[in-house]
Amino acid sequence: MLKLDHISLKAGDFxxxxxxxxxxxKEYFVLMGPTGSGKSLLVKxxxxxxxxxxxxxxxxxxxxxxxxxxxxxxxxVPQNSSLFPHLSVLDNILFxxxxxxxxxxxxxxxxxxxxxxxxxxxxxxxxxxxxxxxxQQKVALARALSFNPKLLMLDEPxxxxxxxxxxxxxxxxxxxxxxxxxATVHICHNLEEARIVSDRxxxxxxxxxxxxDTLKNLMDKPKANVVKKILRLAD
Amino acid sequence: MIFRLPESSTEVVKSKRNGxxxxxxxxxxxxxxxxxxxxxxxxxxxxxxxxxxxxxxQILSSPQVLDCLRRxxxxxxxxxxxxxxxxxxxxxALSRYRFFGHSIINTFIDMPIVLPPVxxxxxxxxxxxxxxxxxxxxxxxxxxxxxxxxxxxxMCQYIVSxxxxxxxxxxxxxxxxxxxxxxALTLGCSQFQTFRWVTIPLARNGxxxxxxxAWARAIxxxxxxMVFVGTGSRVQVMPTNMWLExxxxxxxxxxxxxxxxxxxxxxxxxxxxxxxxxxxxx
Numbered sequence: 001m002l003k004l005d006h007i008s009l010k011a012g013d014f015x016x017x018x019x020x021x022x023x024x025x026k027e028y029f030v031l032m033g034p035t036g037s038g039k040s041l042l043v044k045x046x047x048x049x050x051x052x053x054x055x056x057x058x059x060x061x062x063x064x065x066x067x068x069x070x071x072x073x074x075x076x077v078p079q080n081s082s083l084f085p086h087l088s089v090l091d092n093i094l095f096x097x098x099x100x101x102x103x104x105x106x107x108x109x110x111x112x113x114x115x116x117x118x119x120x121x122x123x124x125x126x127x128x129x130x131x132x133x134x135x136q137q138k139v140a141l142a143r144a145l146s147f148n149p150k151l152l153m154l155d156e157p158x159x160x161x162x163x164x165x166x167x168x169x170x171x172x173x174x175x176x177x178x179x180x181x182x183a184t185v186h187i188c189h190n191l192e193e194a195r196i197v198s199d200r201x202x203x204x205x206x207x208x209x210x211x212x213d214t215l216k217n218l219m220d221k222p223k224a225n226v227v228k229k230i231l232r233l234a235d
Numbered sequence: 236m237i238f239r240l241p242e243s244s245t246e247v248v249k250s251k252r253n254g255x256x257x258x259x260x261x262x263x264x265x266x267x268x269x270x271x272x273x274x275x276x277x278x279x280x281x282x283x284x285x286x287x288x289x290x291x292x293q294i295l296s297s298p299q300v301l302d303c304l305r306r307x308x309x310x311x312x313x314x315x316x317x318x319x320x321x322x323x324x325x326x327x328a329l330s331r332y333r334f335f336g337h338s339i340i341n342t343f344i345d346m347p348i349v350l351p352p353v354x355x356x357x358x359x360x361x362x363x364x365x366x367x368x369x370x371x372x373x374x375x376x377x378x379x380x381x382x383x384x385x386x387x388x389x390m391c392q393y394i395v396s397x398x399x400x401x402x403x404x405x406x407x408x409x410x411x412x413x414x415x416x417x418x419a420l421t422l423g424c425s426q427f428q429t430f431r432w433v434t435i436p437l438a439r440n441g442x443x444x445x446x447x448x449a450w451a452r453a454i455x456x457x458x459x460x461m462v463f464v465g466t467g468s469r470v471q472v473m474p475t476n477m478w479l480e481x482x483x484x485x486x487x488x489x490x491x492x493x494x495x496x497x498x499x500x501x502x503x504x505x506x507x508x509x510x511x512x513x514x515x516x517x
Contacts, residue, residue, distance in 0.1 A: 049417045070423040082418040086436045099423040099432075147423065 001025040001183035002046065002151055007055035009045050016041050016207040019055070023151075023185060028177050030194045031187045032230050033204035039187045040079075042204070043155050046185070047076045060150050070099070072151075075144030075182075079156040081136040083128040089139050090124040096147040114142045117176055134165040141173070145180060152177070152184040158193060170196040191232060203227045274497060277490050286487050294491045299468075303476040304495070310385050310472065311454040314392035318400045318449045323442065326404030327430070347398040355394050356459030387464035388472060392453035400449035407441020408434065444510040451503035455496060 002023040009016045016038040023029040031039045044050040046057055048069030057065045064072045083092050091098075093115070097107035115121050118138045123131065128139065137157055144152060157173065158166040174197045177184045186197055194201055195215060202212040205226040211218060222228045281291075294300060329341055347355060362368040363382060372382060380386060411434050419429040435442070457474035464470040466479055473492050480489040 044417075047417075047421045049420065068425070069417075069420040070425065072421075074421060076418065076421040078414055078418060080414065082412070082414045084415060084419075084433060084437075095419075095432075096422040099428060143422065 001027070001060055002029075002185065003056075003058040004042075004046070005056045005058070007042070007045065007052050007057065009041060009050060009052045011041050011050065014038065014041070014207065016045075019204075019207075019209055021202055021209060021212060023183050025060075025183050026178075026181045028174065028184045028186065028197050028199045030198035030201045031185060031204060032189055032194055032201055034189060034226075034230065037204045038207040039204055040155055041207075043076075043153050043185065043187055046072075046151075047074050047153055048072050073147075073149050075147070075149035075152045077137070077140045077144050077152070077154045077157050079159060081140035083131075083136055083140055083143070085127075085129050087128070088124070089120070089126050089128055089131070092128060092139060093124075093142045093146050095143060100147060110148075111142065111146045114145045117179055118142050118172070132165075133161045134169055137161070137169055138172070141176065145176070145182075149182070152182050154184065154186040156187050156189075159188070159190070166190075166193065167196065173197055189230070191230075203230050205230075277494055277497070281487060281490055281494075284487055286491070290487070291491060294488050295495075297488075299471075300476065300488065300492060302468075303471050303473050303492070306385065306388070306470075307454050307472040310388040311392055311450055313385075314389045314396065314453045315446060315450045317389070317393050318397045318453070319442075319446055321397055322400035322404045322445065322449070326401050326445075327408050327434070329401070329405045330408035344398055344401050347395060348402075351458065352395050352456065353458035353462055356391060356462030359390060359394065359459065359463045383464050383467065383470060385470070388460060388470060391459040391463055392456050395456045395459060396449040396452040399452050400445045403445025403448060404438070404442055407438040407445065410441065411437045440510040444507040447503045447507040447510070451500050451507075454499060 002021075004019050004021050007016065007019040014036070019042060021029075031042065033039050041050060045052050046059075048064070048067060052065060055065070056063055059072060059074065083089075084095065087095065093111050094104075094107050097110060102110065115124070118141060120135070120138050120142060123135060123139065128136065131139065141154075141157070154173070158169045161169060170193050173184075173186070177197075186193075188194055198215055200212060200214055201218055203210045203218070203224075203226060205224075210224045211222065211227050213221075218227060219231055222231060286294075325344070329337070329344070363372050375382065375386075382390075415433055415437065416429050419433045420426070424432065454472075455474055456472075457478070460470070460472065460475055461478075466475050471479070473496055477489045477492045477496075480486070480492070
């Protein structure tokens with residue numbers, strides 16, 4: 001579903017260098033690494049917000065490296081949810097469909113399953129400003145799923161939440177990913193989060209991929225110190 | 236005295252009446268009293284000369300004053316539209332893009348703010364005396380349009396006020412979270428749709444406040460008008476009318492027009508303050 005081929009990019013002084021990775025369709029892929037390791041930059045590059053210096057990004061077999069963000073069919077949930085404060089919850093969720101000029105009736109029927117799956121029916125008329133952190137993330141997820149994207153990119157979607165809410169949302173994310181059969185890339189630096197959601201994990205440090213494998217294999221055979229450190233296996 | 240700590244704290248504390256508090260609050264009080272005295276002086280002066288409500292009504296309904304009021308409003312509204320058409324794209328470009336010469340242009344934008352207004356009038360005269368300006372002037376005259384008309388007034392109002400609006404518009408675009416624009420892009424918006432549906436609505440209050448400030452500035456333009464279009468009856472606006480009335484010793488009319496200008500400016504300031512980004516009415 002997603003294939004990154006020798007991706008290099010630069011933001012200020014920081015460089016992400018020669019990243020290769022593949023995410024299968026229907027796979028829940030977790031990108032782990034310490035703060036400032038380049039995880040978010042990589043996600044932004046896949047979403048088209050940040051240009052790459054070299055390499056290619058393929059989504060569903062199509063080269064999207066030079067495609068503008070809106071044409072990549074990627075649902076993006078940023079760290080702070082980034083809901084539009086001037087729109088209600090419903091208008092936020094309908095926003096991508098309004099952009100695509102879908103009639104309101106068709107748009108409403110499109111978002112119904114998403115709203116039901118996330119259990120946010122009671123929030124629709126509310127302003128986004130007064131929502132709790134967990135509710136905001138659910139609405140942001142609904143908005144990202146509303147236009148049936150091929151790929152879901154979640155940039156630390158639960159890092160700002162308290163522990164019980166974090167576990168609840170992680171469980172929800174995994175269930176949604178399975179229900180909608182959508183390839184998902186989830187950034188985190190929390191082992192518990194990765195344990196709940198991941199099919200495979202890539203550990204990234206200093207802008208380079210250190211190891212990609214299932215959590216079990218990473219735990220059993222860590223290939224680098226940074227992997228041990230991230231998985232809390234280091235002495 | 237009791238006051239609240241800014242935003243981060245809701246704790247109410249008793250102020251310590253230290254030296255700094257006394258000095259700064261005293262300066263604030265003197266300034267407020269000074270401004271109030273200036274406004275009250277106009278009112279007392281009118282009362283002193285027996286300008287009651289009846290006389291006030293007579294002055295306000297005189298054809299000359301009404302003509303000036305109408306011309307001031309019409310020209311300043313046209314100037315405001317032109318100012319917004321300039322300030323929104325220019326403010327956005329300065330806020331969002333970094334290009335060669337950005338800092339210099341950003342500084343250059345403030346030039347009309349720091350220059351004495353009369354200099355701008357002289358510059359307009361000089362421009363229309365140059366070959367290019369002369370060519371434009373002749374072209375306009377060909378269609379029966381003179382610069383010594385509402386067109387000249389609008390030019391002066393535009394040139395003096397546009398920088399204020401650009402500055403305010405840029406500040407309100409700066410305040411819009413870039414992450415919201417990124418989110419809109421990934422949700423399918425083009426750059427223009429993001430601007431139309433996300434950036435503009437989020438910067439709306441700042442844009443309105445900037446427009447009001449620029450309009451208030453435009454309606455009060457005086458120096459450039461004196462230099463560029465003069466004081467003929469076809470080009471008189473409120474500030475030039477005030478000056479003419481003063482010159483002929485008709486101070487009551489000048490003061491009434493001054494009070495109208497002050498009222499307009501006060502309303503504009505209150506609305507602009509209320510709408511300005513990041514400000515809360517308190």
